[in-house]
Amino acid sequence: SSSSSSSSSSLSSSCLAFHPGSFPSAFSHDRSLTTTRRSARSLQASSPSLCNWHELKSRPTALVATILRLGLTPDSDDTRVYNNTPAEALSDKVDTNQQCTATGMCTCPGIFDVIATSNMTAITESTEAQRVFHGRGGMYRGCEHLALDWFHPVWVLTSFSTLEEDSIQSIQSALKDHCHRHGCCLNEHAEVSSIELDNTDANYSNVTLPPITADTFNFVYQCRSTGSSAASNTLREGAVPRQHTVTENGLKYEVRLLQGQNQGIFLDMANGRRWVQDNANNQIVLNLFAYTCAFSVAALAGGAYQVVNMDMAKGALKIGQRNHEMNHDAFCEAAASGDNGANDPYHSSQVKFFAHDIFKSWGKIKRLGPYDRILVDPPSFQKGSFVAKKDYGKVIRRLPSLLLPSTNSKAMLCLNAPELSVTFLQELVREEAPELEFAGQIENPLSFLSIDPDRALKVLLYQMKADCIDDEDYEHSS
Numbered sequence: 001s002s003s004s005s006s007s008s009s010s011l012s013s014s015c016l017a018f019h020p021g022s023f024p025s026a027f028s029h030d031r032s033l034t035t036t037r038r039s040a041r042s043l044q045a046s047s048p049s050l051c052n053w054h055e056l057k058s059r060p061t062a063l064v065a066t067i068l069r070l071g072l073t074p075d076s077d078d079t080r081v082y083n084n085t086p087a088e089a090l091s092d093k094v095d096t097n098q099q100c101t102a103t104g105m106c107t108c109p110g111i112f113d114v115i116a117t118s119n120m121t122a123i124t125e126s127t128e129a130q131r132v133f134h135g136r137g138g139m140y141r142g143c144e145h146l147a148l149d150w151f152h153p154v155w156v157l158t159s160f161s162t163l164e165e166d167s168i169q170s171i172q173s174a175l176k177d178h179c180h181r182h183g184c185c186l187n188e189h190a191e192v193s194s195i196e197l198d199n200t201d202a203n204y205s206n207v208t209l210p211p212i213t214a215d216t217f218n219f220v221y222q223c224r225s226t227g228s229s230a231a232s233n234t235l236r237e238g239a240v241p242r243q244h245t246v247t248e249n250g251l252k253y254e255v256r257l258l259q260g261q262n263q264g265i266f267l268d269m270a271n272g273r274r275w276v277q278d279n280a281n282n283q284i285v286l287n288l289f290a291y292t293c294a295f296s297v298a299a300l301a302g303g304a305y306q307v308v309n310m311d312m313a314k315g316a317l318k319i320g321q322r323n324h325e326m327n328h329d330a331f332c333e334a335a336a337s338g339d340n341g342a343n344d345p346y347h348s349s350q351v352k353f354f355a356h357d358i359f360k361s362w363g364k365i366k367r368l369g370p371y372d373r374i375l376v377d378p379p380s381f382q383k384g385s386f387v388a389k390k391d392y393g394k395v396i397r398r399l400p401s402l403l404l405p406s407t408n409s410k411a412m413l414c415l416n417a418p419e420l421s422v423t424f425l426q427e428l429v430r431e432e433a434p435e436l437e438f439a440g441q442i443e444n445p446l447s448f449l450s451i452d453p454d455r456a457l458k459v460l461l462y463q464m465k466a467d468c469i470d471d472e473d474y475e476h477s478s
Contacts, residue, residue, distance in 0.1 A: 307350070
């Protein structure tokens, strides 16, 4: 197992905490970014809670504009490993002159402001999947139902309530005009000739679409209205690659923008995947509710000795297997530079996929362990298989018997139910697994900034308590 000091170092390098400060609003974005970066570098040397600017640089102007608008600066006094800007410090800084009517006509300027101030060239030249506008965080009052994502080479607008056609068209036009004005609809270096069009969407099944070129603007609208039983995906302009791959932190992931509610990778979990990659070397990892196995990809890229993936959805696991195949070179590089003794980390002995009901498979799960890392990222509400409020405790109570008896062993518990707070998860652990103690919270990416952290994604780390480990078990695990 890796040392506790290396784990601490990895924990402290994932996200920078921002707090209300004193950036003059007259600063230009470029000057502010330079000034803030210098401040962060100097603070990082003295505070273990601060991180580098990798993420901020990868999502240029839009995030900086939000940070400046809110008057946020690094705070060297913060001692938490990962820290959301406190809701009370942000509540009086939210845009109030923004609203969307009950009929779905959007009148708030927030999304248009972000589009206008975003560095489209930097965004579209990157294959990195990223959130560009996050209304769900409550930073733009009245636009809580809107999100805008970049899945190279396609823009995806998601609305959690039904929008009128005029509203969709106005956002689409503003984004297209801004992209064309900056000549950055598609990375000019992209291999456009190798992209095959996806005409599987019902609205376009009988339409001949143009090929993707450097001037192509590709736009998908997803409606996830609470009144509908499933998400509606519409390709409104351009095309979508049939074999669609995006990147994150140098790794490749398959996405599907016209099928279902989820695209194949959850962007708000980027820091969680980074932590897994940084803390997986020579570890045995259990990935529960694996979905498309993005955690597994990150773990093997970090030099994991073995990963066990389990999820009921066979289709999702098949995508997960393809994700592993696409990242084979990265796995081999990690194995060659690490000490896990694997010549080919994609060999069946290194990564396993089980399309099983977790609640009926505890025996198999235990036989394949014990585990240095257990990753639990269940759906918040999936009728018939998992409901967080009544089922999460059943998983948590199993963790102490599955973890390697060592204080270096970690369990990552994820919860993305807006109605359930961090306290809910913490109390569940206290009740169901008193052998575990809190080890830190992984902050969400800055692009998912929220005025109410309890309604956003929660990612908590737990480890075995030293006084709950038998000396004999500890010596055996060492």
